[in-house]
Amino acid sequence: MNQPTTPLTNPPTNPPSKTPDTDAEAVFSVRDLWKVFGPKADRVPADPELGALDAAELRERTGCTAAVRDVSFDVRKGEVFVVMGLSGSGKSTLVRCLTRLIEPTSGTISIDGEDVLSMDTGRLRELRRHRAAMVFQHFGLLPHRTVLDNIAYGLEIQGVGRGERRERAAEFVAKVGLDGMEHRRPSQLSGGQQQRVGLARALAVDPEVLLFDEPFSALDPLIRRDMQEEVVRLHREEGRTMVFITHDLNEALKLGDRIALMRDGRIVQLGTPEEIVGAPADDYVRDFVRDVPREQVLTVRSAMRPALIGESEAGPALAPGATVHEAIEAVARTGENARVVEDGRCVGVVDHAGLLGVVAGVPAATGKAVA
Ligand SMILES: Nc1ncnc2c1ncn2[C@@H]1O[C@H](COP(=O)(O)OP(=O)(O)O)[C@@H](O)[C@H]1O
Numbered sequence: 266m267n268q269p270t271t272p273l274t275n276p277p278t279n280p281p282s283k284t285p286d287t288d289a290e291a292v293f294s295v296r297d298l299w300k301v302f303g304p305k306a307d308r309v310p311a312d313p314e315l316g317a318l319d320a321a322e323l324r325e326r327t328g329c330t331a332a333v334r335d336v337s338f339d340v341r342k343g344e345v346f347v348v349m350g351l352s353g354s355g356k357s358t359l360v361r362c363l364t365r366l367i368e369p370t371s372g373t374i375s376i377d378g379e380d381v382l383s384m385d386t387g388r389l390r391e392l393r394r395h396r397a398a399m400v401f402q403h404f405g406l407l408p409h410r411t412v413l414d415n416i417a418y419g420l421e422i423q424g425v426g427r428g429e430r431r432e433r434a435a436e437f438v439a440k441v442g443l444d445g446m447e448h449r450r451p452s453q454l455s456g457g458q459q460q461r462v463g464l465a466r467a468l469a470v471d472p473e474v475l476l477f478d479e480p481f482s483a484l485d486p487l488i489r490r491d492m493q494e495e496v497v498r499l500h501r502e503e504g505r506t507m508v509f510i511t512h513d514l515n516e517a518l519k520l521g522d523r524i525a526l527m528r529d530g531r532i533v534q535l536g537t538p539e540e541i542v543g544a545p546a547d548d549y550v551r552d553f554v555r556d557v558p559r560e561q562v563l564t565v566r567s568a569m570r571p572a573l574i575g576e577s578e579a580g581p582a583l584a585p586g587a588t589v590h591e592a593i594e595a596v597a598r599t600g601e602n603a604r605v606v607e608d609g610r611c612v613g614v615v616d617h618a619g620l621l622g623v624v625a626g627v628p629a630a631t632g633k634a635v636a
Pocket residue numbers: 302303330331332350351352353354355356357358359
């Protein structure tokens with residue numbers, strides 16, 4: 266019998282989403298951002314009393330809607346940063362503010378340290394075309410053009426010559442799995458294939474950041490899953506920074522390195538999928554993630570305890586990033602406790618009690634609720 270031990274790691278804690286320190290690796294850095302629609306919008310962020318009103322009261326008192334309220338975050342280089350929230354929570358407004366497709370009411374935004382709010386028209390155009398390209402839900406394919414020319418279109422706007430843009434476009438035809446369809450027109454493609462064309466077009470201009478506003482929400486579930494896997498694959502192969510908006514929790518958990526969960530214009534929690542599911546910041550988030558299969562999101566780090574003498578040699582070995590689901594499989598298959606091994610060193614052990622505890626939301630050692 267194993268003795269009860271203190272868990273090696275504490276339940277994950279969340280970085281405060283209010284005023285994070287600027288991240289050295291930040292591509293976008295956003296601080297105290299507000300977007301208020303309506304008359305004399307700038308008095309709302311300036312007046313704490315107005316800023317604290319809920320949506321209905323604010324509308325009644327001022328005729329204004331605060332779509333984004335005092336939001337701060339960094340998008341790190343190479344990550345998929347997901348903005349998730351129900352319809353109307355402010356996601357589209359937030360992501361459009363990043364490149365000033367919507368003009369923020371107050372706050373600061375920088376990209377690679379450069380102030381976005383002081384950019385002139387030319388610099389902004391450069392930002393939108395080359396540095397942070399937006400992929401919309403309806404990709405806006407040109408019906409009379411072929412797949413190849415649709416993919417090349419973004420390059421054409423950039424002024425890239427015909428030969429070079431066709432060559433670059435052809436490369437991306439292959440990358441998104443549309444080989445052999447170069448000369449078809451959009452109407453000769455399925456919905457999923459059309460999405461791939463849009464994706465290839467955005468990728469071909471080689472932006473530093475791709476901004477997706479719910480690109481897959483109109484697709485049926487199988488095609489949608491296909492496209493999600495495509496994004497995961499492209500991200501793995503290219504390591505491109507992405508900001509991905511979705512109202513779908515499963516999509517967020519699948520794609521996001523980190524997730525900002527929005528409610529009524531605010532970020533209520535910012536963290537990894539594991540942090541959001543394992544340690545919800547409040548009842549709203551807890552309710553949001555209630556039905557998530559915890560064992561598929563949480564890793565063995567949340568389930569392990571220190572190894573006892575002799576334990577670090579025996580049993581199946583797992584990486585620290587292995588899911589609890591994978592650990593359950595390994596333990597069930599071998600009938601032994603599993604070792605968590607990092608850089609050749611055993612950093613902990615997962616046993617039945619620890620695994621059951623995580624699935625139930627209760628750490629085995631203390632009987633205290635994690636979530
Ligand atoms: N141009 C606008 N004028 C007034 N209100 C707007 C405008 N655009 C968005 N809103 C309001 O701002 C809030 C957030 O909208 P939006 O950013 O589109 O949310 P989401 O993308 O999460 O569905 C909503 O209440 C919406 O009605």
